[in-house]
Amino acid sequence: MLSSRQGQVLRIISREFITAGVPVSSDVIAHNYDLGVSPATIRNDVAWLEREGYILRPHTSAGAVPSHKGYRHFVETMEVPPELPPWEQHMVSHLFHQVERDTEEWVGLAASLLGRLTRYASLVTLPRAEENLFRHIGLVSLHQFLAMIILVLREARLRQLLLPLEQPTSQEVLDAAAIRLNRACYGMDAVAIGNLAEEMTHPLDQAVSRAVVPMMRRADRQETAELQFYGWGYILDEPELLGNTARETVEALEGWGLPPSLLPTDGLRVIIGEESQEVALHPLSLVIASYGVAPRVKGFIGVVGPTRMRYGRAISAVKYVSEQLSYLLGEIYS
Amino acid sequence: MLSSRQGQVLRIISREFITAGVPVSSDVIAHNYDLGVSPATIRNDVAWLEREGYILRPHTSAGAVPSHKGYRHFVETMEVPPELPPWEQHMVSHLFHQVERDTEEWVGLAASLLGRLTRYASLVTLPRAEENLFRHIGLVSLHQFLAMIILVLREARLRQLLLPLEQPTSQEVLDAAAIRLNRACYGMDAVAIGNLAEEMTHPLDQAVSRAVVPMMRRADRQETAELQFYGWGYILDEPELLGNTARETVEALEGWGLPPSLLPTDGLRVIIGEESQEVALHPLSLVIASYGVAPRVKGFIGVVGPTRMRYGRAISAVKYVSEQLSYLLGEIYS
DNA sequence: ATTAGCACTCTCGGGATTAGACTGCTAATG
């Protein structure tokens, strides 16, 4: 167990290294912070922290750098749950109210805001619905043999698909079909619609509802995986990822599934360095929050930065932005 | 004017430097290519090319590297307009037919294909319509006081917007309004709908059509500017952009307006190094093509790579992919 | 106009050296 002073020393090392980016020597700790002990005593504590794996040294006679275990302790013992300063909170919610009232728009803005607030890269997934239920269908004739299906799912999510037609079909015929289908399918899930399709007498209705089934399924698949990144520029020349090349890092992140085991079930999660498995991501930390409306729709949003991350800042920003986003979505999906 | 042999030498220097990445010496030129003259003669030619600004030297006693003027000459005098090998053509069109028939899907695939074919980063804009005409509207009730407007423009482009309602409104009422509006507005542009809105007696119809006007206008604005990039990984550790940091390059490109003066009016355009103005982009070249259906809808697609780019390869890939894309869009927008 | 020959320039990599920053250890201290 860490003694009280060892804990202090570890926090000082973390804070100091995060802001300065240089291994922290015992002299610096003793001089800049009033612990009432000499550098030699600090050295003993630091040696103990090293034995226990809280810190590392770049080389034998160098200062201390927090290990992932050290950072972990640092974020766990972080005093008050940090909050974004009020003026930034205002800016954020102001901007959210300025853009179009649209999920994708909001999610995009959230990502770019996180970038600007933290100066790290941000990542988002679009919100995914727990289950996809039919809400509304629109059929638009593009030309005689081609129609566009516009499907609205329960959570106001939109899907579109082009449907080639067997025989020339007018907009009026399509309108009539849409009315029938809206009546028949409202509130159903993919399976129910699939079953219903088989019993339909009208061939157009059948063709459309058969096409609808995969559209509803696809809504799941696509949006789970689709992890998007913004603001590469912010992290690309963090000196710490010079070990890996920029390319390796970008490719590792983009080809990264966002393993479910690492996701926050609810609220916010910090993933530090090696905790993310993937070797190429070891020099990186992530702060990820889930957002959405409780049982119905859910997505993830967060930032990616060096392990030497300003965790307080990142956590407060991710927290506030994800809360805002959830709040706004609540207005639609309620 | 370049003599015939000087032209040859310049082309050899370009080709050689592009493939090998090392400044080209007179010995290499004389030995690997049978010009029937000695290295000393080559040296005279190269000295002349240097005086005229076609080549540069990293330092006084180093081999030759094409300048942007040299590359320009290289692409201008490129023998046959290069074509993608047939098996790659097949792969491309095969993949295009495998994905969803959807504009955004296609454009996204096109970008990722360009990345894979050329191993450079790719850039795209979504297609923008010359003029936006009303085709179809759908109104879906989200709850009593909130409706979703789904607008289909002539080129099968989709827009959505949430509309807060003054008073509780049922789906049936919305359906009726949609039918009226579809009848009234079909084929109109934003201005005409704006005028029409003022004369409408039904307050719901008026509210909706007023909301539709900015949706139609926005279709222009947004899509012109929205330049998207894919596959940063491909170029991030090109050694030539180590002068600038990766961050500078990414930020310069993302914050780059794609100046209209540099866009291809039609067909394909190569922008080499300094021709792009922007200082941070000097070590980069772009190959950009326009795509779309002739007068009605138009977008841009291309690749970004080092000035030391495999221009032949890049041009053939951009050309083929943009043609495919145009062809597919033609099927929808015709 | 072309060429052989040669002196000259510049880069790049590998020691070698040195200054400086820190630690770890030991022995002394309250």
Next chain:
DNA sequence: CATTAGCAGTCTAATCCCGAGAGTGCTAAT
């Protein structure tokens, strides 16, 4: 027993030097 001063020892990083190698530019000959 925790703490401390003092000091030897270790490692980095910067600088310099050196030599090999690559390639040019020039000159004089063909």
